Amino acid sequence: AQSVTQLGSHVSVSEGALVLLRCNYSSSVPPYLFWYVQYPNQGLQLLLKYTTGATLVKGINGFEAEFKKSETSFHLTKPSAHMSDAAEYFCAVSEYGNKLVFGAGTILRVKS
Amino acid sequence: SAVISQKPSRDICQRGTSLTIQCQVDSQVTMMFWYRQQPGQSLTLIATANQGSEATYESGFVIDKFPISRPNLTFSTLTVSNMSPEDSSIYLCSVRGGTGSSYEQYFGPGTRLTVT
Numbered sequence: 001a002q003s004v005t006q007l008g009s010h011v012s013v014s015e016g017a018l019v020l021l022r023c024n025y026s027s028s029v030p031p032y033l034f035w036y037v038q039y040p041n042q043g044l045q046l047l048l049k050y051t052t053g054a055t056l057v058k059g060i061n062g063f064e065a066e067f068k069k070s071e072t073s074f075h076l077t078k079p080s081a082h083m084s085d086a087a088e089y090f091c092a093v094s095e096y097g098n099k100l101v102f103g104a105g106t107i108l109r110v111k112s
Numbered sequence: 113s114a115v116i117s118q119k120p121s122r123d124i125c126q127r128g129t130s131l132t133i134q135c136q137v138d139s140q141v142t143m144m145f146w147y148r149q150q151p152g153q154s155l156t157l158i159a160t161a162n163q164g165s166e167a168t169y170e171s172g173f174v175i176d177k178f179p180i181s182r183p184n185l186t187f188s189t190l191t192v193s194n195m196s197p198e199d200s201s202i203y204l205c206s207v208r209g210g211t212g213s214s215y216e217q218y219f220g221p222g223t224r225l226t227v228t
Contacts, residue, residue, distance in 0.1 A: 032215050043204060044155075044219040046113075051215060083123055090154060099145065099170075100206075102154045 002027045002093045004103035012109040019063075019078040021106050023091035026072065032094040033074040035065055038105075039087045047089075050074065061085070086110045114209045116220035124128050124226045125195055132191045133223045135205035140185035142208070145217065146178070149202040154204050158203075195227045 007022040025031055035047040048059025055067040065076045075093060088107045092100040115138040118144045125131050133145065146158040158178055159167040167180040192199050204225050206217040 034216060036219075041224075043221040044206075046216055046218065049216050084172045094215060094217075098143070098208075099160060100155075102156075104154045 002031070002095055002101040004091050004093050006089075006091050006095055006103035007106065008104050008106055010109065012106045012111060013081045014111045016080050019076070019081045019085065019108065021076040021089050021091075021108065023074045023076065023103060024072050025074060025093045026043055027093055027095055028083070029095050033065075033067060034092045034094070034100065035059065035063070035074075035076050036090045036092060036102075037087050038090065044090065047076070079110075081106075081110045081111050083112065114141060114207050114218045116144060116207060118203075118205060118220040118223050120223060121221065122224040122226075124228060127196050127227055129195055130191055130193045130223050131225060133197065133225075135188045135190070135220055137186045137207050139207060142185070144182065145189045145206045145208075146180065146188075146190045147206065147219075149204065149222070151200065155204065158190070169212075181190045192225065195225075197227045200225055200227045210220055 003026045005024045033050040036044040037047050038044050047063050048057050050057050050067045058064045063078045088105050090105050091103040094100050117136045119134045144161045147155040149155045156192045157170050159169045161167045161180050161182040163182050163185050179191045202222040204219050204222045206219045209218050
């Protein structure tokens, strides 16, 4: 069975600082991995995805993530945080591209 | 990416009643999914709805409580039956989009349900 663990339910960074949100997954087959962002009172927006190929994937709003099979990780990073990045971020795994299994989410706070 | 709309966007319902949530997609899609997001929690898949077949429910969810219809390739409904306060959640539909190698899912804006 698939599972996702997001380390840190809340992360706080200063504006301009590095953003690092951690995600580890468990999957019995090569996984498809996703990061979604949810702004208050809104639906989920896809930030980026890894399916096959290049292990460093770039997404929208300057975010990127690296798939590390040996570490079963898919951490999300952004070099410089912006106030508009404050939101909740969900990591998700999918086997064979069907249902998504989500992590518990990480709320990102950006301090001015 | 697909554009997805849901109706209603929010509702307040009394316990014991039922609510039907509609999900409309702007393109034909094979697979549609219904998720629940309980207050302060992550998303959990309720069921997968493919056009022309019965919905497939995840463990802990049953058809009598969450009947789903999928009459065509652009539309689906989820009914929350005999509601209790524990059903207060955001219900989201999603569709699988992209090419055969992409498998990303796109989500509707959600229906915020409060049961009193």
